Amino acid sequence: MTKKSEPIERCDSHVIHEDVVNQVRKKMPQEEVLYDLAELFKVFGDSTRIKILWALDEAEMCVCDIAALLNMTQSAISHQLRVLKQAKLVKNRREGKIIYYSLDDEHVQAIFEQGLIHIKEDR
Amino acid sequence: MTKKSEPIERCDSHVIHEDVVNQVRKKMPQEEVLYDLAELFKVFGDSTRIKILWALDEAEMCVCDIAALLNMTQSAISHQLRVLKQAKLVKNRREGKIIYYSLDDEHVQAIFEQGLIHIKEDR
DNA sequence: TAAACATGTGAGCAATTGTTCATATGTTCA
DNA sequence: TGAACATATGAACAATTGCTCACATGTTTA
Numbered sequence: 540m541t542k543k544s545e546p547i548e549r550c551d552s553h554v555i556h557e558d559v560v561n562q563v564r565k566k567m568p569q570e571e572v573l574y575d576l577a578e579l580f581k582v583f584g585d586s587t588r589i590k591i592l593w594a595l596d597e598a599e600m601c602v603c604d605i606a607a608l609l610n611m612t613q614s615a616i617s618h619q620l621r622v623l624k625q626a627k628l629v630k631n632r633r634e635g636k637i638i639y640y641s642l643d644d645e646h647v648q649a650i651f652e653q654g655l656i657h658i659k660e661d662r
Numbered sequence: 663m664t665k666k667s668e669p670i671e672r673c674d675s676h677v678i679h680e681d682v683v684n685q686v687r688k689k690m691p692q693e694e695v696l697y698d699l700a701e702l703f704k705v706f707g708d709s710t711r712i713k714i715l716w717a718l719d720e721a722e723m724c725v726c727d728i729a730a731l732l733n734m735t736q737s738a739i740s741h742q743l744r745v746l747k748q749a750k751l752v753k754n755r756r757e758g759k760i761i762y763y764s765l766d767d768e769h770v771q772a773i774f775e776q777g778l779i780h781i782k783e784d785r
Numbered sequence: 786t787a788a789a790c791a792t793g794t795g796a797g798c799a800a801t802t803g804t805t806c807a808t809a810t811g812t813t814c815a
Numbered sequence: 816t817g818a819a820c821a822t823a824t825g826a827a828c829a830a831t832t833g834c835t836c837a838c839a840t841g842t843t844t845a
Binding site for chain 2: 553554555556557559560562563564566567568572573574575576577578579580581582583584585586588589590593594597598600601603604607608627628637644646649650651653654655656657658660
């Protein structure tokens with residue numbers, strides 16, 4: 540989306556602290572890394588998906604179970620599970636007709652943890 | 663958005679593992695907590711905001727600096743800074759005409775860290 | 786094999802989001 | 816005070832998103 544950074548020319552005209560800007564620019568990670576990071580957090584940025592992840596952190600569950608738990612359509616859950624799987628946060632295994640989902644990343648809990656710390660400070 | 667969880671009645675008809683569902687339901691945090699968590703991650707789920715946060719983790723910067731760094735409009739940056747401020751991730755101080763922004767949460771880095779761990783495993 | 790069942794998927798739609806543009810607000814300095 | 820400057824903000828618009836609905840896929844069992 541964002542263009543490769545061209546010579547400083549924006550903010551209408553004046554760059555206030557060119558030294559700071561250049562110094563920070565040197566330290567910025569690759570564009571792609573920041574983009575991927577945003578994509579990952581985007582997956583966490585929906586309460587349905589958060590609920591699914593939290594549930595799967597408690598137990599392996601099939602699609603129907605999750606739909607019942609969250610009082611949502613099987614289809615809606617299935618769509619979201621696809622997103623979670625693409626993000627490699629969730630994996631599944633088949634057992635007959637039933638497909639069981641579980642977490643595919645031991646860091647999900649750690650990410651939740653950090654988020655909760657922030658939230659709790661805001662009250 | 664989501665309704666308060668009513669008696670299990672979804673997934674068309676059959677609940678596959680009612681025991682698991684009930685057990686997991688007991689362990690689920692309050693609806694509101696999960697919602698707030700999603701809201702927080704939503705803020706992290708945009709590459710412009712990720713870049714801003716990363717930059718501010720390196721140095722305090724004014725709006726114009728950030729716009730120059732990211733090669734974006736002052737207005738666009740200002741809008742995003744508002745989002746970040748509402749999420750209490752960023753604070754500012756005024757010095758004459760110039761308003762300096764900086765991180766308002768020492769956990770931002772920790773959250774990035776966790777995200778990066780996940781991303782790096784996917785390669 | 787056909788019916789029943791569990792899940793996946795594409796199209797469509799309303800809601801949300803990120804940016805732009807024009808302009809408002811607030812500060813400094815001549 | 817008025818011009819210049821730094822930032823904030825509201826309206827508008829295109830793009831994205833999450834859900835629903837209808838139906839497809841794949842598995843079991845009678």
